[in-house]
Amino acid sequence: MARAGILYSDVARAATELAAKGEAATVDNVRKMMGDTGSKSTIAPMLKRWKEEHQDEAQAAKFGLPESILNAVRGVYALLQSDCENKIIALTAEHDALIQAAKTQQATLSDLIESLTTNKITLEAQLAATQEKLESIEEKYSALQLKFTGMQSEKEGLTLRLDDRSQEVRELKQKNATMQNQFEHFQTATANQRSDDRRAYETRITQIESELQLARKNNQTLESTQTKQEAEIQQLLLINAEIANNAQKRKEDLEALQIKHYQTDFLLQETKQENLLLKKDLSATQLESQRLQTSAAVSAKLQDVLTEQLKQSEIKTRKVEEEKQALIIELIKTRANDVTSNENLNDNPALESQSKHLIQDIPTTKPDR
Template sequence: MARAGISYTDVARAASQLVADGRSPTVDSVREALGSTGSKSTISPYLKRWKEEHQGEIAAAESGLPATLIEAVKGLHQHMQADFTLQAEALREKHVVALQEAAATERQLRAERDAIRTAHTALEEECARLRTVLLDLQQQYQNQTTTLAATRAEKDGLQHRLADRAAEVGTLEQQLNQTRAQFEYFQEATAAQRMTDRQAFEQRISRLEHELTAAQQRTASQQVLQARQEAQLGQLESRLEQAKEESKANLDQAISLRTERDRLAERLEASAVARDDALSQATMLGAQVTEARVTAAGFEREATLLAETARMAEQKVAELTQEKLEWMQERTALMQRLEANGDAAKAAS
């Protein structure tokens, strides 16, 4: 009576025992090893699962090769596969690190380039502002020069007017002297008219003296105005000198800024060279990764060749096994013929 409750463990134990005995595990042989118990529909999926997990043992049992040889080939293949995986992973990590470093270097170079461009733009704006200031100072200098020329021309005009006033005062003094001479002359000649003409002459003298005083006052005011204009002229000349010094200082600062701009341009060029070096290094690492891939492909080809060699060895063993079987059959046939010939000879005697 067939017992129920056949498990995967029972099927696996029976199949392993059959392989150890050199027999091929089938559904029938496993069922027989289990004491003819269990249904084939129950044993079949368990046996299929066991065969998937123990393909090497089944191949060894079917080919007749030593299990140690198959395990050695499998171990060598797994070892080569693991080495290839480790090398590929190391090269992949190295490539990723190199790409990250190159990306970081490129970001740093881009940041430095942007900073240099910003500084360059600021320097250009500062240079433009200084040029504007310099043009304004030049315009102020020209305006001050024009004002100074106008002031000098006005000063010359005032000096001419002062000379004219001095000549006028001289003429008035000369007229006064002539009048006094005439007065003395007429005083002796015309004693009769002395009292009559005296008032007229005194009025005229008073008027002339008043005009002389007014002329002297105008001359003094003209001298004060001239002194004031000369002071203003001195101030303008001082401001002109100060503007020249400021213009020179601004020009020196512009030269210094231009030098700084040239230095920043050199740093920008050096940064570009460093970026090209980083790109070259990244290209070299890419070539190394390509070479590693070629090496990995070589390892895969070697593994394929080893698998092909193992397959050919298995085929050769199968051929030898078949030849051995044929030889055994031929030997059995010869033994039977010898026995038949011996029996015939005995019967003939």
């Protein structure tokens, strides 16, 4: 008849017996303890459950130590672990605070960079507008220069015309003087004709003088216009110089902003470097924590070794005491046999007293562990 399935109680009972014997509670040992029954896949989860429920007992059986010593070692280990965790928590908090401060500083620097970038864009736009205005003024200046050149040419033409009119007047005056001489010779014969010619000449001279005055007025008007245009040109030149000065100032402000931007980038790089150093410090702290945990494990192992040595020393002491008791008993028996062979023990009170005294010297209690 086939056997029913393995129960948890069977596995727990076998594991408890193995632990009581000081043997390891493995799947193979438990299966062997139950008579080589049950599959390993069935025993393994049950054994795992038993180990979780009897973890302290399994540790005590594994190291062969009293529960009080194990509790003391656990207390020392827990204290070391708590100290390490507190240090790690403090360092982590400090690191988080430094990272938060670095993030805050980085955000401030980002806002400053954004503000500087906005100012830079605004200044560049103003500079572009100023340059456009300057180009417009230069175009107007060129147009006025061309206009001034045209008016200068017109003035030169009027001056030439005025010179021609003056030459013509001189020629007419000279001709008039000549005709007056002729009139003196022919005054009597041609008095009337000469009078008509004189009036015609005078009319012509009057007309020419009127044209000459008109040309002079036009020349004065052109000179006044030229003076005004020169004043306007001077004003435009002053405006142009002022715009150039403003552009230079904008350029200097932009260079100053660029310097601040470079300084901000440098501070940002220093902050990143500090963050890397903090990360390295955290890694070193974690390594120190691991070292402390390893030291605690070594201390626990050393405690186990010392406990084992103490146990061996107690065993040796107990054996020595047992051998001593055996030797004393053997000595008593030897002496008793010697006395018996010579005389009766009851007839010798001194020997009886000595035997009782030796028996009383024999330890009746076992040595402390």
